[in-house]
Amino acid sequence: MNVSIDIIKEKLSECGLKITPQRIAILEAIYVLNNHPTADNIITYIRKTHPNIATGTVYKVLDTLVDSKLIKKIKTEKDIMRYDGILDQHHHLFSSESDRIEDYSDDKLDKLLEEYFKRKKIPGFKVEEIKLQINGKFLKSK
Amino acid sequence: MNVSIDIIKEKLSECGLKITPQRIAILEAIYVLNNHPTADNIITYIRKTHPNIATGTVYKVLDTLVDSKLIKKIKTEKDIMRYDGILDQHHHLFSSESDRIEDYSDDKLDKLLEEYFKRKKIPGFKVEEIKLQINGKFLKSK
DNA sequence: ATCTCTTATGAGAACAATTCTTATTTAAGA
DNA sequence: TCTTAAATAAGAATTGTTCTCATAAGAGAT
Incomplete structure (x- = not known):
């Protein structure tokens, strides 16, 4: 950057x-x-x-x-x-083993979720933003 | 409970x-x-x-x-x-206006995400758990 | 460039949430 | 009941963050 x-x-x-x-x-x-x-x-x-x-x-x-x-x-x-400092819509990969956090962007996924919630309303709630918190393991150490 | x-x-x-x-x-x-x-x-x-x-x-x-x-x-x-204290897979609705947090369970959504990541691998990362952080507004106050 | 006014900053005290330390107590198996 | 490792109470210490207030410095007007 x-x-x-x-x-x-x-x-x-x-x-x-x-x-x-x-x-x-x-x-x-x-x-x-x-x-x-x-x-x-x-x-x-x-x-x-x-x-x-x-x-x-x-x-x-x-x-x-x-x-x-x-x-x-x-x-x-x-x-x-x-x-x-990155403001575009993105999600985060959280390591279950360390403090490491990486960005994860996925337009296709965002569209899928947008579609999903366009169809399926949550009663009493207006969705503004959806962020995924993806927990798991990084395979190679940095 | x-x-x-x-x-x-x-x-x-x-x-x-x-x-x-x-x-x-x-x-x-x-x-x-x-x-x-x-x-x-x-x-x-x-x-x-x-x-x-x-x-x-x-x-x-x-x-x-x-x-x-x-x-x-x-x-x-x-x-x-x-x-x-609730350990079943669930997501959270976060109010953008207050501290309110509610649970949100959606098996269909979980299956959709599971399918999605079964097909689309994230390079160098093994997904263990996906949690949605859904930000928005609660329409009626509690 | 200088002046003015508002906003930003430095220094360190204050604060809140959490962790640590140590002596004492307690649960649970022998 | 006895023993021993683990858990707890009390409060000090630490960490991360916010607050206070006197001073400094942007930015627009002159």
């Missing part, structure tokens, strides 16, 4: 957010560390080049970015919040 | 777990508070009848029960861990 600073700036201003070095660094980190980094992963990464970005700032910026829909949160069973 | 103490005891000993009043109370609480209680919900509930079960004990027992597959943890996008 090769996102230039300029594109990041553009994304920020499209959302009406002030362009700050902290926000750029954090958003860039999420794109570089593209396997669903935790807040802590992000902090460690950006401290290399920006040693004095405060922890609180990172959490605040992450919240802002989630609110502006520039990133998403995902939650694991192990109670760690992770962030995801 | 009307699970007697005797059945709870049976479940515990089937798993090779010692039968303790704490474990019985906690497991019973999960069955009674059947809408995916948090650890705190469980603590509040059991303290009514067992005022001096320690907080740490509750967390430890919950871990034990999860390990023994007597209960499950559910992941939410919000950062609260919840416990579920």
